[in-house]
Amino acid sequence: MRLLLVEDEPEMAAALTSALQRHDAIVDHVPTLDIAKTAVRDGAHDVILLDRQLPDGDGIDLIRHLRAHNSQVPVIVITARGSLPERIGGLDHGADDYITKPFAIDELLARIRAVLRRPAERRPLHVRVGELAFDLDGREASVAGTVIDLPRRELLVLEALIRRHGRTVLRSAIEEAVYNYDDAIQSNSLDSHISRLRKKLSEAGAGVEIHGIRGVGYLLRPIA
Template identity: 55%
Template sequence: MRVLLVEDEQAMVGVLRSGLVRHNMVVDDVASLADAEAALYRDIYDVVVLDRRLPDGDGLSLVRSLRANGNVVPVLVLTAKGDLIDRVAGLDSGADDYLGKPFAFEELLARLRAIMRRPVNLQPDVANVGRISFDFTHREAHVGGIHLRMPRRELLVLEALMRRMGRMVLRETLMEAVFGMNDDIESNALDTHISRVRRKLVDADAGVVISGIRGVGYLLRETP
């Protein structure tokens, strides 16, 4: 899951970013409406976590703008404005959910999972190919019922390939799935992660192969 976090309080950004990354999410953070609009124009996100009180205006104006332009990216509003009238205003603006500060991080995670289960965002819970099974809800891979342990970024590579198994996944798509816009990325970082994932799948006898076209992308398919 790729998350755009729109929050100007750096302490809050640090807590949310570290927590979301620990749960295998890719997080881009911006501190203003203008930067959020630029990020949403440039990249594709699975969900936006949006503060209301931003230096250049009310976060709800971003939600209204997105919906007016036909952008249905899910938006979870985080705010200190937790009164009923504010929650109603947030939902009426087109936000998908509204969570008042302070909040428990576990509740934020639960609400993000709930948003992604809604029909417009619905993905299969589990994908199977060869002997490998990938649980998208818990972000776990199993081969023949045995848990396949991987570092976070390798797991994100495998998730992106499993979501599009049998189809070529462009390098740009994989980069967006694995790295945030503020990550310090070496030129061969993606290829290194692909190589490690490929080796682990072979070692586990997963019955799949990752094929690639240099400079274009990769695809995951079942071995003949």
């Protein structure tokens, strides 16, 4: 799960980023509306967490920008502006949820899961390829009911591949799913994750293979 956090308070942004990363989220943080509008162009984020009081305007302007460009990415407003008229206004302008500060991280995580489960998203919650089952909601891989123990980044690589199983996934798309903006990516990091993931899937009897397309990306498919 990749999140865009639009928050100008450094301490709040650092605390939220740390808490969300502990729950296996990839978090990209930007402090202004202007930078956020650039960040949303590639549509790489599953959910946007949006403060309203930003240095260059009201966060609601980002929602207007998204909807004007036909982007339906879920937006959860996180703000100290919690009066009833402000909450109603935020929702009426296209926010999918509205949560006032302070809040518990568990509540925020529950709200993120809720917006991702909405029918409009039309996302399957479980994917099966070969003998491998992947729970997209619980973010868990298993074979015949036995969970495969994977480190966070290997799990994110597998999620990126299984969401597009049977199709080639570009290296850049996998890296976007695994690393945030601030991560220093070594040239062979992704290949190392793929190598370890292949071994673990084989040992688990997953019945799938990760096929590399030189210079392009990777493809997850059932073993013939």
